[in-house]
Amino acid sequence: MSDEARDSTSESTSESPLAVYGLVAGITAVIGGAFWFALQPERSENETFFALAIPYFILAAYAVYRMRSRDELHLLRPRSGDLTFGALVAAVLYGLAFVVHALFTSPGEPHEGWIVRVYLLLGNPLSETRHLVALAVTAIGLCEELTWRGLVTPLLEPRLGALRGGGLSTILWSAAHLPSVWLLADPLAGPNPLLIVGTLGCGFAWSYLRWRMERLSPVLFSHGLFTWAIVELPLWSPPVNMPFSQ
Structure with missing residues (x-):
């Protein structure tokens, strides 16, 4: 661990544990509620x-403000090798997503409806507007x-350690997506676990990369590139003759 990281850790431990865990729980609840609201069937894409x-x-703005107040903005400055490692991790994750799709949600598979429901949130994957959607x-x-x-x-690292803190953060990120299991369920395929599985897999990879x-x-960079690729190079595309509607 670098000297800067040690200084950050010592400053974090001065924060009240109750305040820290309350803030973390609040963030998880807010994002979970946002997903519940956003994924209701009557919602438009906008x-x-x-x-x-x-x-x-x-x-995110608060995160940057907190880093600035703690003199941690250096964590956002790119260094040599960042793009390479970020792109490598993004490529591996995209490859794994492709394999999972090929095994479980490809056309004709019983669970194809899962990935269809996810991509319907983004509109037509073949539309020209997908470039704006990707951004x-x-x-x-x-x-x-x-x-x-x-x-x-x-917030969690000073109390749980780097690996446990990153692991719990990933689990909470995934838990915030729980509404998608039911709101993106398919009549034939059943409850939809794709976002839960995806956030767990990607979250652990990105937490390790950060550590x-x-x-x-x-x-x-890795998260941004992976997300862009999922939209611009979609794993699922509707048939050409399919009348597309959300």
Whole structure:
């Protein structure tokens, strides 16, 4: 651990445990509530986007403010190797997502409906507007990273240790997606676990990358690139003759 990380840890331990755990629980509840609201069937694409973007933008802004007040903005500055490691992790995660899709949710598989429901949130994957959607979803992904690895993890690390703190942060991030299990359920495939599984897998990978690199810049790049690829290089595409509607 670097000297800067040690100084940050010593400062964090001065915060009240009750306040810290209350804040972490509150963040999880707010994001979980935002997902519950955003994924209601009657929501439009714009309503879904803003329901998730607004709380994440506020929390990400607070994360940056907290880092600035603690003289930790250096964690956001890219260094040599950040792009390489970030891209490598993003590529591995995309490859794993492709394998999971091929095994469980590809066309003709019993659980194809799971991935269809997820992509319906983004609109038509073949539409020209997907480029704007990709940018918007990537922006939310960056705010997610600032919230969970840039705010929640540093709050937990001084009390639980780096690995346990990062692990619990990932579990809470995944737990905030629990509404998607039922709200993105498919009549044939049943309750939808894709976002839960995806956030667990990606979250543990990005938490490890943050711990290994001791900064957020490679993690932000990796999360952003992975999210962009999921939209621009979709795992699922509707049939050409399919009348598309949300």
